[in-house]
Amino acid sequence: GAVVSQHPSRVICKSGTSVKIECRSLDFQATTMFWYRQFPKQSLMLMATSNEGSKATYEQGVEKDKFLINHASLTLSTLTVTSAHPEDSSFYICSAPRDTQAKTQYFGPGTRLLVL
Amino acid sequence: DAKTTQPTSMDCAEGRAANLPCNHSTISGNEYVYWYRQIHSQGPQYIIHGLKNNETNEMASLIITEDRKSSTLILPHATLRDTAVYYCIVSHAGNTGKLIFGQGTTLQVKP
Numbered sequence: 030g031a032v033v034s035q036h037p038s039r040v041i042c043k044s045g046t047s048v049k050i051e052c053r054s055l056d057f058q059a060t061t062m063f064w065y066r067q068f069p070k071q072s073l074m075l076m077a078t079s080n081e082g083s084k085a086t087y088e089q090g091v092e093k094d095k096f097l098i099n100h101a102s103l104t105l106s107t108l109t110v111t112s113a114h115p116e117d118s119s120f121y122i123c124s125a126p127r128d129t130q131a132k133t134q135y136f137g138p139g140t141r142l143l144v145l
Numbered sequence: 146d147a148k149t150t151q152p153t154s155m156d157c158a159e160g161r162a163a164n165l166p167c168n169h170s171t172i173s174g175n176e177y178v179y180w181y182r183q184i185h186s187q188g189p190q191y192i193i194h195g196l197k198n199n200e201t202n203e204m205a206s207l208i209i210t211e212d213r214k215s216s217t218l219i220l221p222h223a224t225l226r227d228t229a230v231y232y233c234i235v236s237h238a239g240n241t242g243k244l245i246f247g248q249g250t251t252l253q254v255k256p
Contacts, residue, residue, distance in 0.1 A: 033188075061242055072232075073189065073246040122188045126242045132179055132234075134242065136188030 032056065033125055035137035042113055042144055050108045050140045052079075052123030058103035059125035063134070064096075067120040079106040079123075113144040146245055147172040147235040154251040157227075163220040165250050167233030170214040176237055178209060179244070180218045182229040189232065189246075192218065223254045 036051045052062055062079040077098055078086040085098035097109040110117050120141050124134040150168040157163040169178065180192040193200055193207045195216070200207045206219040220227055232249040 035188075063242060063244070065246075072248050073183075075243060075245060078241075078243065120186075124188070124242075124244075127191065132177065132236055132242060132244060133191050133194060134244065136190065139186070139188045141186075 033123065033135045033137040035121075035123060035140050037140060038138065039141040040143070042142070044114055044144055045112055047109055047111045048113055048142060050110070050121055050123075050142075052106045052108070052125075052137055054104045054125045054135075057125075059106075060103060061126060062100060062106040063124045064098065064106075064108050065122045065124070067122060067139075073122060076108075079108075081106075110142065113142070115144045118142055118144045146237065147176055149233045149235055149247055151231075151233055151247065151250045153248070154253065156253050156255055157220075157223045159225055159254055159256050160222055163223040163227065163252055163254070165218040165220075165231050165233075165252060166215065167218070168215045169233070169235045172213050172235050176235050178207065178216050179234045179236065180205070180207065181232045181234065181244075181246075182227075183232070183249075184226075184229045192231075223252075225254050225256065228252060228254045 032055050034053045042048050060081045064076045065073040067073045076091045079098045079100040081100045087093045100106040120139050122139045124136040127133045147169050179194040181189040183189040195207045209216045230249040230251050
């Protein structure tokens with residue numbers, strides 16, 4: 030069964046509103062989680078590293094004030110897309126390390142965001 | 146992390162072995178080879194990883210050449226459900242966990 034869940038699975042919102050996406054690790058703790066974005070017919074692009082109890086680390090070119098990440102517990106990280114615009118429409122995916130071999134990861138099922 | 150090169154697409158007949166190549170000629174001694182796949186509209190799925198020895202698990206086998214400059218992922222009996230984009234990633238092990246995805250190989254399994 031799924032070991033990383035995301036909610037919602039899909040969301041439609043109006044331009045200018047904010048959208049929160051949750052990523053949960055099920056039955057295991059994750060001090061670090063990762064957020065990716067994927068546009069149609071493209072590969073996954075790493076957006077940021079979510080760190081439990083501290084600030085997220087953003088990849089170059091990703092606006093930290095637009096994509097707010099909170100990792101408030103060992104099983105939950107949230108990504109909030111603030112003041113969403115149509116160009117933010119994408120497939121957002123989170124992941125968490127399976128074990129101490131951190132590069133082997135569980136991925137969530139993804140959240141499809143459509144901004145009208 | 147070392148750069149990888151994969152064919153853009155491949156076809157495979159159902160029930161036959163699917164052999165997906167990956168070139169990583171600049172791999173360094175402590176970098177692992179990781180394979181993930183992404184079925185359409187789903188999150189990626191970890192398949193297998195290795196350092197220098199060949200590896201096998203319930204999903205696939207990973208064959209790494211002796212010079213480590215290339216590898217092959219083998220799905221021994223491909224099914225239609227194996228149709229997906231397969232990503233070969235070369236990276237240091239460790240607790241950063243960052244994965245940088247390339248374009249991958251789209252494998253189409255045909256009946």
